[in-house]
Amino acid sequence: ADARIGLIGLGTMGAALASNIAEKGFDIAVFNRTTQVTRDFAAEAGDLGPRITPAETLEDLVAAIARPRAIILMVPAGDPVDQQIAALTPLLDDDDLIIDCGNANFHDTDRRVAEGFGPFMGVGVSGGEEGARHGPSIMAGGTPELWARVEDVMLAIAAKHEGDPCAALMGPGGAGHFVKMVHNGIEYADMQMIAEVYGILRDGHGLDADEIGDVFDAWNRGPLQSYLIEISGKVAHARDVATRKPLLSQIVDAAGQKGTGRWTAIESQHRLAPVPAIEAAVVARNLSARLEERARGQEVFGPAPQRFDTLDRETLERGLIAGKVLCYAQGFAMLSAATRDFGWDLPMARIAQIWREGCIIRSTMLDAMASALDGEPGVNLMFTDHFAAILRDTHDALRQVVAQAALHGHPTPALSSGLAYFDAMRTARGTADMIQAQRDFFGLHGFVHVNGKADQHGPWAKAAAT
Numbered sequence: 001a002d003a004r005i006g007l008i009g010l011g012t013m014g015a016a017l018a019s020n021i022a023e024k025g026f027d028i029a030v031f032n033r034t035t036q037v038t039r040d041f042a043a044e045a046g047d048l049g050p051r052i053t054p055a056e057t058l059e060d061l062v063a064a065i066a067r068p069r070a071i072i073l074m075v076p077a078g079d080p081v082d083q084q085i086a087a088l089t090p091l092l093d094d095d096d097l098i099i100d101c102g103n104a105n106f107h108d109t110d111r112r113v114a115e116g117f118g119p120f121m122g123v124g125v126s127g128g129e130e131g132a133r134h135g136p137s138i139m140a141g142g143t144p145e146l147w148a149r150v151e152d153v154m155l156a157i158a159a160k161h162e163g164d165p166c167a168a169l170m171g172p173g174g175a176g177h178f179v180k181m182v183h184n185g186i187e188y189a190d191m192q193m194i195a196e197v198y199g200i201l202r203d204g205h206g207l208d209a210d211e212i213g214d215v216f217d218a219w220n221r222g223p224l225q226s227y228l229i230e231i232s233g234k235v236a237h238a239r240d241v242a243t244r245k246p247l248l249s250q251i252v253d254a255a256g257q258k259g260t261g262r263w264t265a266i267e268s269q270h271r272l273a274p275v276p277a278i279e280a281a282v283v284a285r286n287l288s289a290r291l292e293e294r295a296r297g298q299e300v301f302g303p304a305p306q307r308f309d310t311l312d313r314e315t316l317e318r319g320l321i322a323g324k325v326l327c328y329a330q331g332f333a334m335l336s337a338a339t340r341d342f343g344w345d346l347p348m349a350r351i352a353q354i355w356r357e358g359c360i361i362r363s364t365m366l367d368a369m370a371s372a373l374d375g376e377p378g379v380n381l382m383f384t385d386h387f388a389a390i391l392r393d394t395h396d397a398l399r400q401v402v403a404q405a406a407l408h409g410h411p412t413p414a415l416s417s418g419l420a421y422f423d424a425m426r427t428a429r430g431t432a433d434m435i436q437a438q439r440d441f442f443g444l445h446g447f448v449h450v451n452g453k454a455d456q457h458g459p460w461a462k463a464a465a466t
């Protein structure tokens, strides 16, 4: 019984995480529902073998771990996590710690903590299989005492940004999974904006896949430098194995999803924290799946995207820069709203720092975001000196992109909603006076008068009273 930690679920993420843990010098005991997977994992462990104890039963797993135990769950979110907890709990001591490292809904994590079956942490792990194997970004939720018990392992396995581990405690209960959820929401919006620009390059400018790859490669050497722009260049250059045609041309354009973007959009509504670019990205994925209807629409109305040359490459790049800033601004503002609503103290600047490596949204822009949020954690990023200057410089380009795209039939839901957010956020006198008057007219809901008096009514109220 001397393994430092245990892990259940040797799927894509679990196997990679277990290897990472062993590689960093920690002895680990592993268990998988299907025993053959455990055997194969141990058999293929190579140099890491001596650090790995394969267990074929949960009892053996528990027996192999040093007390007080810490056991990572890396199984699909939802019922499998509850099932594993139920199976494990009777075998554990009171102070043994269960750590859910899957993509749990943070409400489930809060519930599991509240159920009080024993010490429990919900930890968001980003970066896909590659991240899990060689260094993920780790967003932990739990008490400082629980975090202290596993911090050495987490910091050791995390991605490093110039030596700084991309792992931190976000706050209690579901805070870690909440931050991971918003991370995924930002990821949805960032990917969607890139896909919209890709559409303009392909169908508007008529570039072939390699030329598009060259554009992304060039952008990846500028302010847009990021993992997502980098891989967009790589996939554009890739060829289909079967046909040798450009890979992108051989992929059905219906986007999959596992739900974390949808959770972000829904939760943002509950928090009254607008994240329109993320919502637009979720909607775009849902709409993309409607292949038959889209084909019918094209038949009924004619194809939408037209060729055009009224938008140069630099304007497109600058528009995407503005869009990206606005999408991150929305995500961070949602984190601020959660800090307020849940009484958390989310470490905003630290979040930007731990996203700089080991996660899908890593980008050079996060450096400046970390600095901007350092002094003023609750501020909307768009108002910080650095990003206000970028937006002043680039919002006209975003306007051009959205306008030209609209004029030529290219749907740009995320970029458009980013722009609408920007304009709404700099309109001191908006149009909700009309909404309030309408609400008062049909429901006597009352409005605040500009003179400061609340519960005021229009002239129709008298008529209603008589």
Ligand code: NDP
Pocket: 008, 009, 010, 011, 012, 013, 014, 032, 033, 034, 037, 074, 075, 076, 077, 079, 080, 083, 084, 101, 102, 103, 104, 125, 126, 127, 128, 129, 258
């Ligand atoms: P996989 O499908 O590759 O692996 C799932 C693992 O869970 C398998 O070991 C499987 O065992 C086990 N499992 C499934 N159902 C149960 C159950 N009811 N009881 C016990 N064990 C079960 O999933 P991933 O590794 O991709 O994902 C694991 C978690 O990590 C998910 O929450 C996912 O959202 C999250 N995640 C995934 C990322 C990714 O890029 N893939 C990135 C970040 C997070 P068996 O071999 O018996 O089927």
